[in-house]
Amino acid sequence: LKAFCDYPIISDGGAGCWFDGEFVAAPKVEVLDTTAAGDTLLAEWCYSGDVRMAVAAGSAACTMPGGEPPELEFVIRLSETLAPGLRHEAGFAAEGVREVARVAEAAEPGDGVEGR
Numbered sequence: 001l002k003a004f005c006d007y008p009i010i011s012d013g014g015a016g017c018w019f020d021g022e023f024v025a026a027p028k029v030e031v032l033d034t035t036a037a038g039d040t041l042l043a044e045w046c047y048s049g050d051v052r053m054a055v056a057a058g059s060a061a062c063t064m065p066g067g068e069p070p071e072l073e074f075v076i077r078l079s080e081t082l083a084p085g086l087r088h089e090a091g092f093a094a095e096g097v098r099e100v101a102r103v104a105e106a107a108e109p110g111d112g113v114e115g116r
Contacts, residue, residue: 009045011038014062017055024051026059027078036067044075052079 001008010018016025041058045051056078060070 009042011041011058017041017051017058019045019051019054022051024055024082026055027081029059029063029078031062033065033067034062037061039067040069050079052082052084055079055082 007020008018009020012018012023014026014031016023037058040061041054044057045054048054053075057070057075060075060078061067063074064070
C-alpha cells in the first residue's frame with residue numbers, strides 16, 4: 001500500500017486498526033450499532049492525530065444508535081485503556097482536509113466532484 005499512499009490506515013473492524021503498519025487493538029465495548037464507526041475513527045484521527053483517541057472514538061461510536069456521536073468523556077476513558085501509539089505531526093491531517101475543501105470549492109456542476 002505504501003506505493004499508493006503515504007500513510008495507509010486499515011480498519012480491522014472490532015479487532016482494531018492498522019495505522020501505517022502499526023496495529024492498535026480496539027477496547028471491548030457493548031456494540032449497539034456500527035453505523036459511522038469507521039467515519040468516527042477517521043474524523044478523530046484527522047482532528048487529534050492520536051491513534052488511541054481515534055480507535056477509542058470508533059469503538060465508542062459502536063455504543064450509540066444510528067451514528068450518533070459518543071460522549072467525549074467516554075472516548076477519553078476508553079483511550080486511556082489503550083497502549084500508547086502513533087501520533088502524526090501537527091498539520092498532517094489538516095493539510096489533507098484543506099486539499100479536499102479546495103477541490104470541492106473548485107468543483108463545477110456536473111464534473112462528478114460536487115457533493116463529496
